[in-house]
Amino acid sequence: MTLAEAVVAGAGPAELASLEVPTRYRALYLRKDEVGMFGDMSDKDVRKSLHVGEVPMPELAPDEVLVAVMASAINFNTIWSAMFEPIPTFAFLERFGRTDPRHDLPTHVLGSDAAGVVVRTGQAVRHWRAGDRVVTSPAYLDGQDPIVQHDGMLAADLRAWGFETNFGGLAEFAVVKATQLLPKPRQLSWEEAACNMLCASTAYRMLVGERGARMKQGDVVLLWGASGGLGAYGVQLVRNGGGIPVGVVSSPEKAALLRRMGCEHVVDRSRFDDLTDEKGWRGLGAEIRRQVGEDPAIVFEHTGRDTFGASVYVAKKGGKVVTCGSSSGYDHAYDNRHLWMRLKQIIGSHGANYQECHEVNRLISLGMIHPTLSRVYPLAEAADAARAVQLNQHVGKVGVLTLAPGPDLGIEDPAHRDRIGEDRLRLFRS
Template identity: 55%
Template sequence: MEDILDALLDTATTDSLARLKIPEAYRAVTVRRDEADMFEGVPAAERDPRKSLHVDEVPTPTPGPGEALVAVMASSVNYNSVWSAIFEPVSTFPFLKRYGRRSEQARRHDLPYHAIGSDLAGVVLRTGPGVHAWKPGDEVVAHCLSVELESPDGHSDTLLDPEQRIWGYETNFGGLAELALVKSNQLMPKPRHLTWEEAASLGLVNSTAYRQLVSRNGAGMKQGDTVLIWGASGGIGAFATQYALAGGAFPVCVVSSPDKARICRELGAEAVIDRRAEGYAFWRPDGGGQDPAEWRRFGARIRELTGGEDPDIVFEHPGRETFGASVYVARRGGTVVTCASTSGYLHEYDNRYLWMNVKRIIGSHFANYREAWEANRLVQKGRIHPTVHRAFPLEETGQAVYEVHRNTHQGKVAVLCLAPDEGLGVRDPELRARHLPAITRFRRRVADAEAAPHEAARP
């Protein structure tokens, strides 16, 4: 692996990479099948990913037809990394077993361990038969949609393929590792002005936000729309905020702290609601269900910020905690577009506000290849920017996932895999210099917050 890293840091040519020996094993962040019951009886909120995630030496897979083996310079943590680590809502091992029954090639995924992770930025090392668009030495990022496309259902929108899976969550050999196995149609060009860790943070959340908000398969946002964005400074919400602003919409950003509110304003949002400071409690503390009075108070606050307008689109991803309020506050004929459900996936809402006001609920799950490519293209052009606030070494992935689980992060949390240091991989410094304040916004905000106590302590 050291020879491979040396070659990558020297930006090796296709020929020199092809001559390098692929190691028989590599380090990967894994969960283990024999530990899938370790949190039995422990509430999901109290489960600790640091106990279940391991950095193990695992055998290197050989790319089959239509596949590529990628040296992973950096990856990132998504909420499905949390779900994998806490075995919630279900263990991922049944996914791997079900996939393994599909074919001889898929059987490789059904293992007693699961190498997780649904993002990467790295360099192609080997390609399998039938791969023509990519070659060893290509610097790439990967989106996480794995499809077979042997059914007609997926050919208008690959997310409708009955064999659609999320790589690194419902398949093995994911991106939180030194090497990763992907289908070649997951690959896209790495944005040349970004570092490895910045580029690695984009694939899942940027593509998800694009489909959910911009695509005709999602909400189909247009200029002038009022868009309510939950968790607007978080991993997916910060991209939704950027897309709303870039598309001429009016975002109303909902966050949970003054620091997160400041980030939204720095992104360009004018309307920001700190839900904790304003004390919104959509569920009664006595277990008596949801409180419509809080929905009404929330809706009135939105109209106060928008000059009397209700949201045309509600960008939903917290799920159970907020969904009733989301359905209520959407305007007549408006749209609630939803994914993820990080606070719980059994939603409750008052259907009278949906049917009598002809509102719509749209389910959105990641993105198809075209949508992911368009989202990546906007990053390449410097229109949409990464939101990395911190990077961890591979050995500390458990802590990185723990912080996402506890929602102590802002933006995205990256993981250095083969990259020995942060800040490597930039190939277009001129484009980077033009957008540097936007690229590093989340990093600077966190650095300022950490420096503030020290500054205050000075005589």
Template identity: 55%
Template sequence: MITFREAIESGASPDELRSIPVPETYRAAFVRKDEVHMFDGLSTYEKDPTKSLHVEEVPVPEMAPDEVLVAVMASSINYNTVWTSIFEPLPTFSFLERLGKSSSYWNRRHDLPYHVLGSDGSGVIVRVGSAVRNWKIGDKVVIHCNYVDDQDPTGHDDSMLSYDQKIWGFESNFGGLADLTLVKANQLMPKPAHLSWEEAACNALCNSTSYRMLVSKNGAAMKQGQRVLIWGATGGIGGYAVQYALNGGAIPVGVVSSEDKVELLHELGCQAVINRREKNYRFWKDEHTQDEAEWRRLGKDIRSLIGDDPDIVFEHPGRQTFGASVFVAKRGGLIMTCAATTGYMIEYDNRHLWMKLKTIKSSHFANYREAWDANKLICEGKIQPILSATYTLEQVGEATKLVHQNKHEGKVGILCLASAPNLGIDDPEFREKIGEDKVTLFARHGQKIASPSVNKTK
């Protein structure tokens, strides 16, 4: 793979890339099936990804006719990386075993005693399968994580409704936290030419998720002037949600956990911000009892900022916040939910839902069209990457632990084959037109709160 790296970074032609033999093994980050019980007896917070994630050589898998091999220059950490690394809410090997029971020869490849994880990536195509039509060796791409069978009729209205829908690198093997990855051709999108490898790699999963939740007709179909409460507004999906609200003429209210993050949102253009740590909300009196008085306090704080209750609540923390989200949403409002990072057993007071005609609507990642449209906005400089820190592949455990403990802003990038940060920028003139300060906003703020290990690169 070093030969591929040198060729890519020197601007090799497609013919030159084609002439380089694919090695028998490649470097990858993975968890082991024989270690799924290593954290038994520990609380979620005590489970340490630096102990479960390994970076070693693994065999290169056989490529199917509708797949491509991508030399991964950079990837990023998502919350599903955390879940995989701590074997919660269940070990991901159950997903691989289910794939292995399929009648498809190609699906059976995924059931292995190790799971190469990672659901983001940017890089260069180095091999294409015989059935691939729209992509070729040498194309610079980013990868979205919707892993679907295009021969399954249940996915042809909206591929997220496919009975066979999976998330690449989480529910499938051969993910993006590696020097090489194997993906279906319908996961590919053009790399934004003005971004570095790591800036390009951090967007696809979270940006597409936020697009579907707020912009798409499959989500909130947000309108101008609507008020949008965004939990974790400087986090992986929240940072994009704020941008979509601002771009779409909505009024975002960002909820964050520190004054540094308040400052970041103000620079991003979000004026209404709540520092939940300063407010010290206690939505739960104890493990089993929520406190409506605290919901009311949050609602009062929101109205003091924007003069009304939110039309849309961008909800992803889950158990800790869901009761409050249902309560504070406007009469007839929408609670748009996609995740449950603080717990998936949700409780809320249904009286505040049905008697005030509110709606809970679910969302999960994005279909190819939504991911493509969201990526196009990145390419056009209308949505900015939210990369805040960059680690090397050898530091993947440390980077994942940072996300697990919520000690980050935006997205945490991982250099895979790329020999250094800030490589891969092919259109510096367009980058300058957008503005370096805008492109690197999250990175600049991330450096202010970084631990000494952040931004260690090769």
């Protein structure tokens, strides 16, 4: 029996420890010799640059863990990587390779989410052992950096795992720092558990954490892409915290999904011709006030160029725009008068530290935050999964089965699952 087969069969710690680690494993990866392949193409179809095949197994560092990955998920950083934009991620690996040569390879294994089973631990790892069922958080950093004791996201060598490092989660095995691991929520299947941590923890830091917008009860919160990976977790956090979510979506179908989530106020952005000029901004602001009676205290931003001017405009006097990304472009334009003269704030937010990830995982384990998984692909079709996200043909999160032989496996606490309800847990798949 191979190590992968033993994991799938549910082998115990002793048996897992007795089996050899394979020298190669299957993964979704990029090739360094294909950087620049898209040239000036307008459609950089990620199916052309993403490959599924065998890659070499790395050695473990003392503070690292080898996880047999049962399921993973597609995040937008995988799309950026596969488009080689804004810079090829091999530049990250080359830089990292100056201090850790293992990562500077002709292949880049992607993926910043995973759920699986610990199969090996480095000699400095204390809190995890073979057989533990885990989910991963995405911050890969040096725990000996003093600033980590204050906020890990300020670490000098902070890297997004599976984006700025090699050996990510879209694979049969993954290498992670021990400080990335959290217990798998027992009521969830492998694919449900694998889809949460990057987006849910990012949204938590943006809205709830001490370094974000610090939402309070009664705050009106405008959320762009509210039925997507980030936005759907944001909606849940706003509702749980006593805020008033106003979700922005692009179709009536997505609006209906939000209302099933309990988001009463929904704006269909397709009704507005142009959100890059003040006429469009005024129309959006009027629609928000029509629905809730006031301007947003917080705007939840991650789309960037296409929406940022509108976000700054519609935030109320003294309000906050919190941003963690720019999926429509990094070169934002906005009218600064609406920022300084109305005393607004722009807050940059990136990922989440280990404590914030722990808090989010606890909420998920309690059933207070539910997965936003909408569709699942096998690893062999992971490039198609990424293409669906690239074209925004999805809602919520798109999952990828890696070692798990099928969906709906790995549930350890069916009674807790029943208390939460399948209608909540499978809402995005309905």
